[in-house]
Amino acid sequence: TERTLVLIKPDGVARALVGDILARIERKGLALVALELKTVDDELARRHYAEHEGKPFFPALLEFITSAPLVAAVVEGPRAVAAWRQIAGGTDPVEKAVPGTIRGDFALSTQNNLVHGSDSPDSAEREIAIWFPDLDS
Numbered sequence: 001t002e003r004t005l006v007l008i009k010p011d012g013v014a015r016a017l018v019g020d021i022l023a024r025i026e027r028k029g030l031a032l033v034a035l036e037l038k039t040v041d042d043e044l045a046r047r048h049y050a051e052h053e054g055k056p057f058f059p060a061l062l063e064f065i066t067s068a069p070l071v072a073a074v075v076e077g078p079r080a081v082a083a084w085r086q087i088a089g090g091t092d093p094v095e096k097a098v099p100g101t102i103r104g105d106f107a108l109s110t111q112n113n114l115v116h117g118s119d120s121p122d123s124a125e126r127e128i129a130i131w132f133p134d135l136d137s
């Protein structure tokens with residue numbers, strides 16, 4: 001079994017898509033092992049998105065992710081990292097995400113693309129430690 005970090009970004013919370021998104025996770029057969037609604041500060045956002053520092057979209061991304069409450073979750077199951085990325089759809093909701101995925105069904109913007117998922121088991125471990133430092137592994 002494997003764990004991944006899921007974020008329902010501020011746009012997903014603002015658009016009242018939390019229930020729909022969590023339902024998709026549960027229907028896929030993945031399990032929620034931690035779940036929290038929180039507003040994050042700049043420091044946590046920078047740590048989470050450290051790999052994007054210096055990119056043109058980085059300042060706007062920090063602004064967006066700290067702008068309003070988001071939902072953070074740890075999701076567990078066989079191949080959870082890839083399974084969640086499949087449900088989420090590609091980063092660009094129009095060019096990459098296909099219909100049937102969260103982004104393909106509900107998003108238009110490459111920044112405000114509703115959800116985040118760790119891109120590998122190693123990233124998942126790093127990100128879960130940032131968001132849920134007290135969760136036992």
Ligand code: ATP
Pocket residue numbers: 057061090091110111112113115116117118119
């Ligand atoms: P996430 O890591 O959030 O699941 P991802 O792995 O699909 O997304 P990354 O390339 O890691 O995509 O980018 C992280 C986030 O940064 C994206 O989800 C999106 O919100 C934002 N982002 C990425 N590329 C762009 C871009 N070209 N313009 C604006 N925002 C972007």
